[in-house]
Amino acid sequence: MKVSNADRVMFPEVGVTKGQVVSYYENAAGLMADFVVGRPLTLQRFPKGIAEKGFMQKNVAEHYPASIERYEVPKNEGGTTTYPVVRDVNDIAYLANQGTITFHVWLSTVEQPLKPDYLVLDLDPPExxxxIVRAVALETxxxxxxxxxxxxxxxxxxxxxxxxxxxxGKPDFEQVSKASQALAGIVALKIPDLATLEFLKKERKGRVFVDWLRNHPGSTVAAPFSLRPRPRASLAMPITWDELGSTAPDAWTIGNVEDRLxxxxxxxxxxxxxxxxIVKTAEAAGV
Structure with missing residues (x-):
């Protein structure tokens, strides 16, 4: 596709340009399909690069092509949010050309918004x-x-x-949320010096937050293969459990990912x- 401002530097520390970002998403789009297509998206955009302030975009822009669906969701405080929904994987690169760095996705599709097809536990450590986070991941x-x-x-x-x-089996979010909270609680109970359910950072005391809160309607998670707005142009990469011990959370970057794909x-x-x-086991353990 034709890239606007292709030479614009999006990641100054490593010199990665907008053209490179769009090219990456063109190559990765097929791999991202299961996590992006048919799901409401929140786009983390940095039109001028990550050195400038970015923003989270939930509402679809009026100028987006008709191939990007509009999915309207009522807001608790009134009004609606109209999310973009990709059906054609080529539109992933289109959104990258709009300055999107990270694709944050629902764990359910628009066809069955209250029935997630993934459960995700987010292991959030201190810098x-x-x-420590590897140890918590292995216990998980x-x-x-x-x-x-x-x-x-x-x-x-x-x-x-x-x-x-x-x-x-199409469980609903209420069931999956209960199970995810129970799983996180069991992990924190087994290794209390390393893991916690404390949401407030000041209460974590150097421990990893086992965040189960992604498993609610409308909550999002960074899609696998998404770039992140970090200095080295790192990205979210599935790995094997055997690779965990030798893989840093930000090991994969736009510069070293080609063979991995x-x-x-x-x-x-x-x-x-x-x-x-799961829930009964957690309750019996005192979670």
Missing amino acids: GSAE RTVLDSFGVESIPVATGSKGFHVWIPLA SDLPRWPKPVVLPIDH
């Missing part, structure tokens, strides 16, 4: 705590394995890791989440 895997739930870690391109679980880990098959078993 510079890679070893151990807890999930104990319930027969296969998962995959994603290096977020920022400070931490996301743990993704594809869901079968053709050699990706296997994504787990969707699983019917044993919600009652």
